[in-house]
Amino acid sequence: xxxxxxxxxxxxxxxxxxxxxxxxxxxxxxxxxxxxxxxxxxxxxxxxxxxxxxxxxxxxxxxxxxxxxxxxxxxxxxxxxxxxxxxxxxxxxxxxxxxxxxxxxxxxxxxxxxxxxxxxxxxxxxxxxxxxxxxxxxxxxxxxxxxxxxxxxxxxxxxxxxxxxxxxxxxxxxxxxxxxxxxxxxxxxxxxxxxxxxxxxxxxxxxxxxxxxxxxxxxxxxxxxxxxxxxxxxxxxxxxxxxxxxxxxxxxxxxxxxxxxxxxxxxxxxxxxxxxxxxxxxxxxxxxxxxxxxxxxxxxxxxxxxxxxx
Amino acid sequence: xxxxxxxxxxxxxxxxxxxxxxxxxxxxxxxxxxxxxxxxxxxxxxxxxxxxxxxxxxxxxxxxxxxxxxxxxxxxxxxxxxxxxxxxxxxxxxxxxxxxxxxxxxxxxxxxxxxxxxxxxxxxxxxxxxxxxxxxxxxxxxxxxxxxxxxxxxxxxxxxxxxxxxxxxxxxxxxxxxxxxxxxxxxxxxxxxxxxxxxxxxxxxxxxxxxxxxxxxxxxxxxxxxxxxxxxxxxxxxxxxxxxxxxxxxxxxxxxxxxxxxxxxxxxxxxxxxxxxxxxxxxxxxxxxxxxxxxxxxxxxxxxxxxxxxxxxxxx
Numbered sequence: 110x111x112x113x114x115x116x117x118x119x120x121x122x123x124x125x126x127x128x129x130x131x132x133x134x135x136x137x138x139x140x141x142x143x144x145x146x147x148x149x150x151x152x153x154x155x156x157x158x159x160x161x162x163x164x165x166x167x168x169x170x171x172x173x174x175x176x177x178x179x180x181x182x183x184x185x186x187x188x189x190x191x192x193x194x195x196x197x198x199x200x201x202x203x204x205x206x207x208x209x210x211x212x213x214x215x216x217x218x219x220x221x222x223x224x225x226x227x228x229x230x231x232x233x234x235x236x237x238x239x240x241x242x243x244x245x246x247x248x249x250x251x252x253x254x255x256x257x258x259x260x261x262x263x264x265x266x267x268x269x270x271x272x273x274x275x276x277x278x279x280x281x282x283x284x285x286x287x288x289x290x291x292x293x294x295x296x297x298x299x300x301x302x303x304x305x306x307x308x309x310x311x312x313x314x315x316x317x318x319x320x321x322x323x324x325x326x327x328x329x330x331x332x333x334x335x336x337x338x339x340x341x342x343x344x345x346x347x348x349x350x351x352x353x354x355x356x357x358x359x360x361x362x363x364x365x366x367x368x369x370x371x372x373x374x375x376x377x378x379x380x381x382x383x384x385x386x387x388x389x390x391x392x393x394x395x396x397x398x399x400x401x402x403x404x405x406x407x408x409x410x411x412x413x414x415x416x417x418x419x
Numbered sequence: 420x421x422x423x424x425x426x427x428x429x430x431x432x433x434x435x436x437x438x439x440x441x442x443x444x445x446x447x448x449x450x451x452x453x454x455x456x457x458x459x460x461x462x463x464x465x466x467x468x469x470x471x472x473x474x475x476x477x478x479x480x481x482x483x484x485x486x487x488x489x490x491x492x493x494x495x496x497x498x499x500x501x502x503x504x505x506x507x508x509x510x511x512x513x514x515x516x517x518x519x520x521x522x523x524x525x526x527x528x529x530x531x532x533x534x535x536x537x538x539x540x541x542x543x544x545x546x547x548x549x550x551x552x553x554x555x556x557x558x559x560x561x562x563x564x565x566x567x568x569x570x571x572x573x574x575x576x577x578x579x580x581x582x583x584x585x586x587x588x589x590x591x592x593x594x595x596x597x598x599x600x601x602x603x604x605x606x607x608x609x610x611x612x613x614x615x616x617x618x619x620x621x622x623x624x625x626x627x628x629x630x631x632x633x634x635x636x637x638x639x640x641x642x643x644x645x646x647x648x649x650x651x652x653x654x655x656x657x658x659x660x661x662x663x664x665x666x667x668x669x670x671x672x673x674x675x676x677x678x679x680x681x682x683x684x685x686x687x688x689x690x691x692x693x694x695x696x697x698x699x700x701x702x703x704x705x706x707x708x709x710x711x712x713x714x715x716x717x718x719x720x721x722x723x724x725x726x727x728x729x730x731x732x733x734x735x
Contacts, residue, residue: 143530199720202720202723203723205530206455206530206533211715211720214716215712215716217708217709218712218713218716221706222709332541379549388545389545391538396531396535396538397522400531
């Protein structure tokens with residue numbers, strides 16, 4: 110068992126973080142807004158933690174104190190949330206593809222800034238970020254409770270007034286407005302909550318990866334998180350969690366599949382080096398055959414009905 | 420800024436702006452017909468550069484599946500440029516068939532089509548990496564025949580040298596913008612395309628083969644992307660499979676600035692962004708990549724329909 114955890118520990122933690130990132134993109138999507146800003150806030154949260162832990166909270170002990178890590182997570186969340194409000198208010202007047210483009214622009218501007226500023230370590234980035242744990246798997250002590258709390262909150266959110274307002278705006282913004290729901294307020298709220306979540310995950314990831322640079326928040330990252338949500342399922346938060354976990358694990362699964370032996374040489378090599386080609390094909394096939402993603406509310410409902418019959 | 424430097428930067432900006440323009444024209448054509456942004460446009464840009472490179476007799480490096488391969492042909496630049504771009508156009512047609520048509524048939528949300536195009540981009544970029552590796556390639560020497568490296572636009576006492584490559588890029592781009600404008604505005608096929616852009620259902624009721632024209636649109640769009648890719652690569656060398664990604668994002672800035680779906684808008688947007696980038700002072704050159712996006716961001720907030728775009732009417 111311990112061998113399993115030492116081999117796959119880092120992958121398991123990555124999967125949990127992937128699920129959380131998927132959720133951060135799912136939040137604005139709950140109101141029907143395709144925002145690709147998550148990687149920007151993720152990068153920002155990571156830089157916040159990286160700068161704080163290497164320049165401000167310098168401790169002499171071997172392991173970075175966990176309370177300080179929690180403080181960093183809170184600070185990262187607050188900074189991302191504030192920027193989320195500032196960016197959200199003007200951009201959320203835009204719809205559909207315009208919003209997607211505006212958020213791509215936001216992520217690119219942040220990326221270029223972090224590449225050029227001294228405080229973010231310019232092109233090299235920040236490395237030697239102190240570790241709060243002895244092994245990678247122990248990051249689950251932070252990441253897993255966060256995911257569980259997020260799941261409980263999302264479960265509640267989909268059943269209270271705020272969540273219903275989100276769905277109403279997604280289905281028909283004008284009608285929702287006519288019903289007395291303030292679309293701008295709820296859209297900015299959903300966007301900001303997503304920003305906070307991405308920022309907090311960034312703070313954990315910076316420690317987890319030990320190094321942080323401008324490559325963390327790129328257009329590629331936007332695509333990958335979008336895949337989590339859209340292929341996982343964009344109509345229920347469980348879809349984002351499943352998508353985040355499966356798509357984070359997929360490259361590793363393909364790699365180990367290639368190493369099993371017995372496969373023709375070309376196929377093994379393709380599985381090893383062509384992982385991202387398979388990834389891209391899955392996006393295309395997924396959008397055509399599973400437009401609502403793999404995990405849909407219908408699937409969940411059917412299961413419930415079956416259980417009752419038994 | 421002294422007048423010579425100003426003129427030099429102006430001409431550089433004009434040259435890069437004209438490539439932005441033809442690249443963005445492809446984007447905007449697909450948008451005006453289908454109402455979607457094809458995010459694989461930047462990947463096709465890269466493909467065009469590689470096709471032309473191969474057709475000119477370029478050898479691939481040792482990193483991919485095609486290590487040290489060379490085509491048996493060795494075409495002159497002008498012919499390779501057209502053939503390579505046409506191959507990129509055919510890729511566009513295949514892409515439409517595989518990733519766009521099934522979604523259109525089902526009447527899916529246009530945003531899903533955008534995601535599907537992202538999938539295509541991921542496939543193309545990684546396929547290139549798989550086949551030819553991630554190294555940079557320089558176009559074979561003599562691509563531009565016997566042209567001198569630079570041409571002097573000033574007087575002998577007051578020289579304003581411009582690289583010949585820049586002039587070739589500018590001339591080729593202007594020629595293709597002119598051809599496309601003529602095609603769209605003055606031919607039967609162009610008018611049919613305009614009709615489809617206006618209202619696909621009515622157009623097909625009037626006997627226009629909508630599907631056929633969508634294929635044609637994808638061919639032209641991807642041809643222009645491949646052309647732009649080749650032109651840029653001939654000036655800076657192809658730097659791996661990710662060569663077109665940044666360019667693709669900048670193309671987004673160009674079309675939004677000009678007005679989504681507007682052809683003159685794409686040309687104007689390309690020139691504006693090319694010129695503004697050329698005038699970023701040297702000491703801030705690190706921020707050059709953010710200029711287009713900063714302009715885009717401000718534009719979206721101030722005037723989302725773009726410089727020449729139509730104000731959108733919300734349908735209830």
